[in-house]
Amino acid sequence: MSSTYGKNIKISIFGQSHSEAIGVSVDGLPVGYKIDMEELEKFMKRRAPGGSFYSTPRKEADKPEFVSGLVDNTTCGAPLCALIYNKNTKSSDYKNIIDIPRPAHADYTAHIKYKGFQDVSGGGHFSGRLTAPLCVVGGICKQILEAKGIKIAAHISSLGGILDDKFDMAYVNETDLEKLLENEFPIINMEVFEQMKSRVEEVKGENDSLGGVIECAVVGLPVGLGDPMFDGMENRIAQIVFGIPAIKGIEFGDGFGVADVWGSENNDEYYVDENGQIKTNTNNHGGILGGITSGMPLVYRVAVKPTPSIAKEQNSISLKEKKNKKLKIKGRHDPCIVPRAVPVVEAVTAIAVLDAYLDYKKDIC
Secondary structure, three states, X not given: OOEEEOOOOEEEEEEOOOOOEEEEEEEOOOOOOEOOHHHHHHHHHHHOOOXXXXXXXXXXXXXXXXXXXXXXXXXXXXXXXXXXXXXXXXXXXXXXXXXXXXXXOOHHXXXXXXXXXXXXXXXXXXXXHHHHHHHHHHHHHHHHHHOOOOEEEEEEEEEOOEEOOOOOOOOOOHHHHHHHHOOOOOOOOHHHHHHHHHHHHHHHHOOOOEOEEEEEEEEOOOOOOOOOXXXXXXXXXXXXXXXXXXXXXXXXXXXXXXXXOOHHHHOOOXXXXXXXXXXXXXXXXXXXXXXXXXXXXXXXXXXXXXXOOOOOOEEEEEOOXXXXXXXXXXXXXXXXXXXXXXXXXXXHHHHHXXXXXXXXXXXXX
């Protein structure tokens, strides 16, 4: 089965971690938008591996090659197809996991589902490597949305238990997001950077890994995106967010915190501002009510599990012998994937929002 998503913008991700290339096919992008390739390359570099203390040593340029869908870098209505060639693979590192599945990976479930014919190298098509083509289409969607006054940015809300400042959900604005995007490391409060860096280096020295939480905000949204029940904004975002490997939880607005307060504390009361705009004093609802955007900032958070490939010896089993085995994982892996997942969260959010925006435009025509 192919990995597909979308109602108006239909995307299909293809390839494996160590295949010759990975890529994306996109149908339904609005026509006539000129893509800033320098800006897209800058966005892709935020996710690319290699060159940082939290990243795998594997180095890939992650520069997409567009084979259709653009004329003079402008969307032309034809399906867009982009390829990213894998140039730094080491498939020999994965020979032992053909028989001995890695804990917390898809090795065992894929073995059963695909009857042992799955590609295990680098995790095959279950790998986080497949988020690179997601960033290609997401980066393009971000540019289209920005042309409409809609801005998206995310940051590390927590890493290994170390907390960054949170967005002020009722008042976060475009200036706040632009300032955040200027930071080389995706956090709001740069004073906690050294603590986070030390925590990553500590766990790396122990041959282990860390997880964390990413918080994402969208500002400039009109009222009315999304539909009730199964096509709501939460549904659209959650579906594509869980296409990112390692995401294990999601919450919108105050999320699970609403379970511990009274209705009078959780309810966001309305008021009319000095410009005649209807707003709420607080934003516990995270910008979505009944599956529909309220005009307040859309804010949500996702939980990212620790990188499951760690150098520590672990307990596993032999699939052939049906016996308990010890496993020593080889290869090159991130001690913490959270920083590189931040632009991916932005990318999938942009895809979901633009997909819903195209429905919204039909409704108001």
